[in-house]
Amino acid sequence: MWSTLWRQSLDLISAARCRACGDACEISSSAPLCVQCLKQLALPEGGLQGDQPLLWCALAPYSGVLRALLLRQRPTPDPALIGALAARLHSCCASAVQGALLVPVPSWKRAGNPLPLLLAQALVAASSGQARLGCQLLRRSRPTLGQHHLGRQLRVSNLHNAFLAQPCRESQDRALWLVDDILTTGSTACAAAEALQSAGHAVQGMLALARTPAASPL
Template identity: 35%
Template structure:
């Protein structure tokens, strides 16, 4: 008779412990609070009220657009911009509950929200993501001084969750932010562009050569951060960059 090994016993024990915890403390969705691990996917109409789906978006920058605007060549937000990334997609507008989710996600206690938001982003835009056929998923990095103050990088949590859904490789250390810059929210749109000049660099250029990359962040406003990071990746040899964010903020 063959007895289970130590690793198998540990897995069985872990499953039983989790079952017991779930019985005493039923797991709740991090987005809607329901007693189910739905991560926004099975919340039904409730999640539509919390995080309304975007009806129409710009095909280039992911910003919400009106019902009659042809945005195949860009919208009023991005038509004059020379983006280095091909397309961008967002879960929703940076307002209301979604804004609160992201503000909490940025806090040390809010890391648990990242997976639910990433899953909802994926399921609402599944066709977009599958069409990309991304080879590698990379988060927009924080400067090392910012990492000292935070227990996590929100973009990394979102990117890792998307990598599981897309079955694509993830790397959180290829792209680095080498220059400490003032917060983008404190600058004018013009200063945002120059603020990030040469801020990013690729540590291992050989690992991005000829790859289609999905660049991930939590919020996009003017697209300057995503553009600067995309430029660095393309200069290192990547073939195409697309961007995914949780929220699209209005231009200031």
């Protein structure tokens, strides 16, 4: 009996647990996610790319299992899970971000969305130091409304002159990518990019975990 209890206790301690569902299960070799969760996430090989309203790269559409997963991550993020998703995203854009500055889109609230910074940090780690973090380069200049229930035009107005960027110095004269968890209409990305470009930075585009499908309501 004691040997059985001991083996069960060891199983509880040593069993790998999926960072998405939390169940003890067989973990894939490429991420701390079980095979079933990876299948449900349905991340397309090579991610998604586009050039409107700016150049962007994302893991997958913001829908289904990935959408539910990211919504759970905002209040209580799991750095290991974000790191796994960042590694997958980095594999989709490694050549673009090599030697680049990665700038997370900041929130105006002190306790704002933690995912852009966590994602940018994880992308730097996934690049083995080839990319650098530039979170000090961009800040909010004023409060803005939550974007969730605003249409495209209201989003643009809401974010007009909402960012301030530090002037580009010689040490920062490199390609720069904005980083956010979700790319929706691109209003936030464009407002942030405009502020950085006005300060002399070479903004290439946006990296995100998910892209809202074009046909989805905004």
